[in-house]
Amino acid sequence: MRIFDPHIHMTSRTTDDYQNMHVVGVRAVVEPAFWLGQPRTGLSSFTDYFDSLIGWERFRASQFGISHNCTIALNPKEANDPRCAEVLDVLPRYLGKDGVVAVGEIGYDSMTRAEDEAFARQLALAVEHDLPVLVHTPHRDKKAGTARTLDVIRESGADPGAVLVDHLNEVTAPMVADSGCWLGFSIYPDTKMDEHRMVALLKEYGTARILVNSAADWGRSDPLKPYRVGQAMLAAGFTPAEVDTVLWQNPVDFYRRSGHLMLGGDVPADVEVVSFAGNSVLRGGS
């Protein structure tokens, strides 16, 4: 089973996680820029964070045979702090870079005016740079928030086929499926979705345009959840090819649209991959 986790915050995870992920078949990840738990207060702590997503974290992942890509954006939560507004001005310098495969996570947290503004501006940036978009849906007031999210996406003129709407559940999935956007599901130990509900949804919707992720971060979460979904799919009678569609091919197809997706390492040869830096695993030191 080869796995591409399309949404995981590796900055917050340990080397044991990387090792365990590799053992169960994870060979590629996308790390969306998001908030770090502790609010940031200025531009340079954002640019240092973005630089680590395209630098140190990518290198750390490569040591474990995992290709690391990222998405770059001002997240909705911190979009509410006026001290962070200038982050929007430096985003373009990141959007042409290797391994920056989408604008994201953008969207709503509390559905404020500042969030409206940041969401619309960043959708426009994605359209301008011809990049896919990763959209976060709010935890609170999720159904109304998702409906409003889809309205904003429609108004932006972005191609729904280049938009992934994430953290969906049984209630929000139908409207996103109707919109033509890709559907993302985060499998969590307690909240969001679990693997068995995920299998039920896959039976209902099929495997097209569906991505499954761990969204693992600094909270209670589990980077092996996509693997558990694969196991649950097989147990429920899905074929290995269908598991591969959901856990590998769909994320590759979605993020490949950027032209910046970097895959390498020991990915089995039956997928068309862009080789990266000679696939090297280099040892770090002090």
Place this chain on the structure above:
Amino acid sequence: MAYKQEHPWLTVVHGGSPAAILRAPQNGWPAGAERRIREQPAAIHEYFPLAGQAVGRVPVQPETDPHGLAFGTVDDQARARLLAALAEVLPAGELAAEVERLYRHGDDAERRGVLRALPLLPDSLVRLGLELVADALRTNDPRLIAAAMGPFAAEHLDQAQWRQGVVKCLFAGVTLLAVADLVARTDSELLRMARDLAEERRAAGREISPDLRALLGMTVLMALVPPRAEGDRR
């Protein structure tokens, strides 16, 4: 002879000459980008990140240097060409500001591109070059460390920093092939540091890498020199 084959840095002539750094990648992308940059220097910020997508990322000498640590990668070469074009059209002060921006705003590959192109840039950029090399040597990324220890470092880094760079390579698993002019700049202090490192590793029951072993081999050669007598000012 087998010894030298195992450690090609003992005999290698490092590709630090402008011709070697600039050798043309196998497609027309760099030439077009150079033209645009000569017309409009700010365009380099648009082209610099695209080099890997445009010309690939394979090592220049995959047989002897499979990770591109010693001789760089084809995208390193393409970026060097862009910087050389920029250096033709910008006055020194502006050039330094743009080069610094490209490095500071660059990802690891772009930073490597700047580091490997340093020997091509005018002398007025040496101070900036030393700052960027010091920055790269503070990281833990072997590819940056390797790029930092090329011909520019061999020519300009002071001896103490240079020795630290060599030992950092040993720690980070960077082949000493990446260190330009290693044999010429090696001094007894570096050999002492290598001996101490080996002693630490032996005490900890750790493996002595072939590169470290080879450096220690140079120690043996030094041991042929008679020890200094009291008052010997040699």
